[in-house]
Amino acid sequence: LSAGLNYRGILAESAVRELKSGTRILIVSAQDDGENAKDATTLFDAIPDAVTKKIQIYEIGGHGTDLLSSQKDLPKLLLEFVSGQ
16 A cells, blocks of 8 residues: 555665566555655556556545545455455
8 A cells, every 4th residue: 555666765666576476466556645656656567567466546545544444445455356356
């Protein structure tokens, strides 16, 4: 949720480039969270094609766990992704 390119010195873009086949990653963000939706798209595009990946960008929703209360479909989306559906 609301992954950025640099979280306290952790450079996420270089980290996602190292993900291996068999890995699953879901990126969720909102347009009303500053540069976060742009960062999320950059991260998504950097993930290797062999990785199972999904991105969900909401128009509104805020940052991080605020998305869980503002986007009523998000808990279901998370459960489906985690369960492999």
